Amino acid sequence: MNIIIKKNYREMSKKAAEEVAQAIQNKPNLILGLASGSTVIELYKILVEKSQKGELDFSQVTTFNLDEYVGTQIYHSFMREHLFSKINIKKENTFFPPEDPAKTEIFEQLIQDKGGIDLQILGLGLNGHIAFNEPGSSFESRTRIVNLTQTTLSDNAKFFSDPSHIPGQAVTLGIADIMEAKKILLLASGKEKSQIVSKALKGPVTEEIPASILQKHPDVTVLLDQEAAKLLEKESELSAWIDPSTIIN
Ligand code: GLP
Numbered sequence: 001m002n003i004i005i006k007k008n009y010r011e012m013s014k015k016a017a018e019e020v021a022q023a024i025q026n027k028p029n030l031i032l033g034l035a036s037g038s039t040v041i042e043l044y045k046i047l048v049e050k051s052q053k054g055e056l057d058f059s060q061v062t063t064f065n066l067d068e069y070v071g072t073q074i075y076h077s078f079m080r081e082h083l084f085s086k087i088n089i090k091k092e093n094t095f096f097p098p099e100d101p102a103k104t105e106i107f108e109q110l111i112q113d114k115g116g117i118d119l120q121i122l123g124l125g126l127n128g129h130i131a132f133n134e135p136g137s138s139f140e141s142r143t144r145i146v147n148l149t150q151t152t153l154s155d156n157a158k159f160f161s162d163p164s165h166i167p168g169q170a171v172t173l174g175i176a177d178i179m180e181a182k183k184i185l186l187l188a189s190g191k192e193k194s195q196i197v198s199k200a201l202k203g204p205v206t207e208e209i210p211a212s213i214l215q216k217h218p219d220v221t222v223l224l225d226q227e228a229a230k231l232l233e234k235e236s237e238l239s240a241w242i243d244p245s246t247i248i249n
Pocket of ligand 1: 035036038039040066122123124125126130131132152
């Protein structure tokens with residue numbers, strides 16, 4: 001696990017954008033896993049800038065989004081607004097997990113048929129969720145409908161003009177799907193994430209902290225800003241727990 005700490009949200013996002021851009025340059029028909037939420041907004045903005053300057057070509061890229069609220073198109077709209085409508089990606093190459101359980105298998109097969117996810121971008125929920133795999137989700141879980149926890153509902157209320165309209169369910173890729181990605185970029189920013197970052201990265205690997213499973217993935221880069229890394233930095237002064245490959249910028 002590589003942990004890269006940048007001084008602020010903007011610098012963290014720039015580094016994430018460089019990683020994505022590099023991956024597309026190395027493989028123009030990249031299979032890219034995408035997250036929604038506030039953390040990735042600046043990353044997408046920088047990718048749009050690069051694309052509009054002609055530095056990045058999405059014409060052969062395929063994307064799979066991680067999740068969506070059931071009965072809504074909220075994350076579809078989010079992706080259109082922040083990325084898809086501003087880059088040269090083909091609409092038919094952008095996929096979201098289906099709400100219809102009968103279509104889940106086809107969706108998972110499609111990921112396999114495309115050769116699997118090359119690069120998966122992940123945010124981190126305050127309760128340790130990745131995508132909408134809430135605490136207690138099985139590490140073997142696959143794409144499915146889940147009930148959202150009260151914590152997630154209140155954390156995500158900020159995205160809804162009327163918080164009472166937040167759907168209680170979401171469709172999400174499972175943890176096993178995420179772990180099959182060849183490379184993972186996990187992003188976390190802000191001091192409110194510092195506790196969960198520390199638990200997920202250096203605590204025990206447990207289904208109670210879904211993101212902790214990433215410790216077992218062979219190719220994960222964690223991108224943090226200094227606030228999110230606050231508790232890690234303190235720990236690292238006390239003991240050299242950080243992997244020697246860790247880069248701190
Ligand atoms: C949300 C989404 C995730 C996201 C994570 C972090 O609830 N389901 O895909 O990565 O939680 O969200 P944010 O970036 O807004 O903190």
